[in-house]
Amino acid sequence: MLYRQFKNKLFFWTVCLFSFLAVLPLVLILGYLLWQGVSALNWQFFTRLPQPLGEAGGGIANAIIGTGVLLSIAFALAVPWGLLAGIYLAENRRTGLADFARWCVEILQGMPSVVLGVVLYAWLVRPFRSFSALSGGAALGLMMLPVIVRTTEETFKMIPPALKEAALALGVPYYRTILRVLLPAGLSGIINGVLLSLARVVGETAPLLFTAFGSPFLSVNLFQPIESIPHLIFYYAASPYAQWHQLAWCASLVLVLGVLVLNLSAKLLSRRWRVRF
Amino acid sequence: MLHGISLRNKEKIFQQLINKAALLIVILLVLFFLTLLWQALPAVWHNGWRFLTGAVWDAAAEQYGALPLLYGTLLTSLLALLLTLPFALALALFLGEFFPYGLLSSALRAAVELLAGIPSVVYGFWAVFALVPLIRRLEIALGVVPLGVGVLAAVLVLTIMIIPYAASVAAEVIQLAPQDIREAAYALGATRYEVLRRVVLPAAFSGIFAGVLLAFGRAFGETMAVTMVIGNSNKIPASLFDTGNTMASIIANELAEATSPLYVASLVEIGLLLFLVSAALNLAGKYIIRRFSREI
Numbered sequence: 001m002l003y004r005q006f007k008n009k010l011f012f013w014t015v016c017l018f019s020f021l022a023v024l025p026l027v028l029i030l031g032y033l034l035w036q037g038v039s040a041l042n043w044q045f046f047t048r049l050p051q052p053l054g055e056a057g058g059g060i061a062n063a064i065i066g067t068g069v070l071l072s073i074a075f076a077l078a079v080p081w082g083l084l085a086g087i088y089l090a091e092n093r094r095t096g097l098a099d100f101a102r103w104c105v106e107i108l109q110g111m112p113s114v115v116l117g118v119v120l121y122a123w124l125v126r127p128f129r130s131f132s133a134l135s136g137g138a139a140l141g142l143m144m145l146p147v148i149v150r151t152t153e154e155t156f157k158m159i160p161p162a163l164k165e166a167a168l169a170l171g172v173p174y175y176r177t178i179l180r181v182l183l184p185a186g187l188s189g190i191i192n193g194v195l196l197s198l199a200r201v202v203g204e205t206a207p208l209l210f211t212a213f214g215s216p217f218l219s220v221n222l223f224q225p226i227e228s229i230p231h232l233i234f235y236y237a238a239s240p241y242a243q244w245h246q247l248a249w250c251a252s253l254v255l256v257l258g259v260l261v262l263n264l265s266a267k268l269l270s271r272r273w274r275v276r277f
Numbered sequence: 278m279l280h281g282i283s284l285r286n287k288e289k290i291f292q293q294l295i296n297k298a299a300l301l302i303v304i305l306l307v308l309f310f311l312t313l314l315w316q317a318l319p320a321v322w323h324n325g326w327r328f329l330t331g332a333v334w335d336a337a338a339e340q341y342g343a344l345p346l347l348y349g350t351l352l353t354s355l356l357a358l359l360l361t362l363p364f365a366l367a368l369a370l371f372l373g374e375f376f377p378y379g380l381l382s383s384a385l386r387a388a389v390e391l392l393a394g395i396p397s398v399v400y401g402f403w404a405v406f407a408l409v410p411l412i413r414r415l416e417i418a419l420g421v422v423p424l425g426v427g428v429l430a431a432v433l434v435l436t437i438m439i440i441p442y443a444a445s446v447a448a449e450v451i452q453l454a455p456q457d458i459r460e461a462a463y464a465l466g467a468t469r470y471e472v473l474r475r476v477v478l479p480a481a482f483s484g485i486f487a488g489v490l491l492a493f494g495r496a497f498g499e500t501m502a503v504t505m506v507i508g509n510s511n512k513i514p515a516s517l518f519d520t521g522n523t524m525a526s527i528i529a530n531e532l533a534e535a536t537s538p539l540y541v542a543s544l545v546e547i548g549l550l551l552f553l554v555s556a557a558l559n560l561a562g563k564y565i566i567r568r569f570s571r572e573i
Contacts, residue, residue: 007468008470011469011474018363018368019367021364022367022444026392032406088296088299091295097296110562113498114528114548118544119313175290203395206501234401237401237505248402259391
């Protein structure tokens with residue numbers, strides 16, 4: 001009996017130990033980022049362009065604006081498409097097309113991001129013979145798409161059917177029922193999904209390597225290469241210069257904070273705006 | 278703009294719109310596959326089976342044997358998976374069984390979420406500067422060539438990265454395990470350990486397996502963190518401390534600089550292989566999860 005109780009205790013403490021060991025890297029990584037990055041964090045970092053080597057100061061304004069441009073393109077591509085497809089999947093649960101589309105969404109969600117980069121490279125980079133912001137944004141958009149489709153579908157499924165039936169019984173046309181009744185009712189879930197999908201792609205580097213590529217200049221031209229925060233981290237991390245490493249640490253810190261803010265606001269928004277049924 | 282359109286037409290347009298949006302996703306996936314296949318076709322003809330069996334990847338000699346990359350990918354992701362298992366299981370039991378609610382549990386849950394959210398390039402950067410020097414010290418102590426970068430570094434980073442995925446799926450299915458059989462086991466006088474070991478874990482096995490499969494898919498296709506620490510040499514690594522390369526990482530490294538059409542095609546062929554394997558892993562994982570939740 002004692003032996004069995006001892007084994008029980010031992011198991012419990014092993015589970016606790018391994019659980020904390022599993023999240024220990026988070027503490028180490030965040031600590032390291034703060035230690036290395038926070039000293040270079042100042043106003044210039046956000047507003048200036050990278051300086052030539054040897055000159056002090058400089059910032060990553062081009063990468064911040066570039067990431068903004070890429071995310072806007074991705075947003076414009078993925079949100080309308082994902083919403084409409086998600087509505088279709090929620091409204092047509094058992095059609096053949098819905099089943100196929102669900103499979104495709106699952107494949108798309110698990111696809112290695114570097115493969116997306118290869119495809120977009122073949123579609124938008126090679127034919128135009130130039131890396132471009134457009135191709136990078138499209139790659140990120142296609143990464144956002146499955147998340148938005150899934151959350152839209154899940155949200156619509158959670159809305160009680162009585163709401164839809166009541167609207168239809170009052171003679172509201174079908175499309176208005178969807179857009180004016182169901183969509184507002186599920187808004188918090190959908191915004192939640194969009195924010196989570198943005199958090200998923202904001203740090204993506206692999207698909208940008210041969211689509212948006214990167215550029216040392218401030219650019220908003222959609223048909224030219226553009227810098228992004230994750231690509232800048234990759235590029236600077238591989239360089240041998242301490243000054244660039246410093247910038248990359250700082251950029252990493254900003255990026256992780258950005259992901260954190262997106263995740264947190266998704267949580268807060270969905271809690272605050274939740275419509276209870 | 279829509280004022281001139283009759284109600285019936287608006288209805289039709291809306292139906293068409295959502296229909297086409299779903300159809301377009303299917304078309305997109307088919308086009309993905311066809312594009313990869315079409316672009317890889319010259320390499321498939323040229324390489325033949327040597328693509329899977331050849332051990333030499335040399336663009337200058339037009340030899341494209343992907344065996345070292347296949348081996349590197351399987352080695353790193355399988356080892357990472359093995360290392361992940363105890364940690365992910367422990368986390369899942371902690372969050373799903375011992376402390377499902379409360380401050381400690383929400384703190385740990387938030388930490389796991391954040392671990393899943395850290396971009397892979399940041400993982401790689403951290404590993405280069407924090408993990409690699411540690412490994413180098415270990416290698417000096419062991420008397421092997423102190424490269425630092427190599428398979429071991431890649432495995433460790435991958436492990437840290439995939440723990441959250443495996444753990445969150447496993448925690449969910451452990452919570453789903455039926456309450457009545459647990460209570461029956463307690464009533465028979467089993468300790469908590471015995472209940473978990475003999476009742477809950479077997480009941481949740483297929484769900485946990487699915488989570489492991491999904492985590493394996495992640496590790497399999499992970500690019501940036503691996504490419505930064507594995508050393509990128511296209512040979513079969515001789516030991517854990519040797520350098521190597523993976524399929525995803527070679528694409529990231531060489532595609533932008535690939536010049537000859539055959540070189541590009543061979544890299545795309547690797548991409549095609551990645552696409553097919555990850556699709557199979559994902560569909561299998563999701564299928565098992567769906568069957569599991571129907572059983573419960």
